[in-house]
Amino acid sequence: MKNLIQQIVEESISTKKDFFSQNIETIKACASMMAGTLKKGRKILLFGNGGSAADCQHIAAEFINRFQMERKPLAAIALTTDTSVITSIGNDYSYEDIFLKQIQAIGRKGDIALGISTSGNSPNIIKAALEAKDMGLCIIGFSGSKGKLKDLSDYPFCVASGTTARIQEVHIMLAHILCDLTERMIFSE
Numbered sequence: 001m002k003n004l005i006q007q008i009v010e011e012s013i014s015t016k017k018d019f020f021s022q023n024i025e026t027i028k029a030c031a032s033m034m035a036g037t038l039k040k041g042r043k044i045l046l047f048g049n050g051g052s053a054a055d056c057q058h059i060a061a062e063f064i065n066r067f068q069m070e071r072k073p074l075a076a077i078a079l080t081t082d083t084s085v086i087t088s089i090g091n092d093y094s095y096e097d098i099f100l101k102q103i104q105a106i107g108r109k110g111d112i113a114l115g116i117s118t119s120g121n122s123p124n125i126i127k128a129a130l131e132a133k134d135m136g137l138c139i140i141g142f143s144g145s146k147g148k149l150k151d152l153s154d155y156p157f158c159v160a161s162g163t164t165a166r167i168q169e170v171h172i173m174l175a176h177i178l179c180d181l182t183e184r185m186i187f188s189e
Helices: 002-039 051-064 083-092 100-106 123-135 164-187
Strands: 044-048 076-078 112-117 138-144 155-159
Touching: 002 044, 002 112, 002 138, 002 155, 002 164, 044 051, 044 100, 044 123, 051 076, 051 112, 051 164, 083 100, 100 123, 112 123, 123 138, 138 164, 155 164
Parallel strands: 044 076, 044 112, 112 138, 138 155
Antiparallel strands: none
16 A cells, blocks of 8 residues: 555656646746736636536635635636536536536636646537637636647646546646736736
């Protein structure tokens, strides 16, 4: 068990080191865009499935409440939380439309759509990202190393790992870094 634990930790650290060393400039640019967008009164719409849905809620809470500093709330909405909306769309239309219809309803040109899909190919994430792009939202895509989300994203963040847990670990660290940088850019001036 001890060896397995050490192996998992080493793999997680290695995956993070590789990802962040390769994406540092894109992370800086993305945080700057997020700060500028939020300063203009726009919002972040987050969507994902399973563990990624939970990450969306976690990230939205960091922006709305606070992250590292006491500050005013920043507009972020996890599209994963309203079970009545999700189940009615899934029942009346399709599970593939659960985020698409929410983007259509509350997304506005200039907002940010942050889609999370470890495969990069989740049909409901792809449909929502395509719609968001057509509507003039900026697309941030968190994914694994493959999939369509990468090509749809203005800021693609693709984790080079075949292990879902390692991809998700990078995603949440990336989200924390983006939130930290964004609030510093907005409130430390």
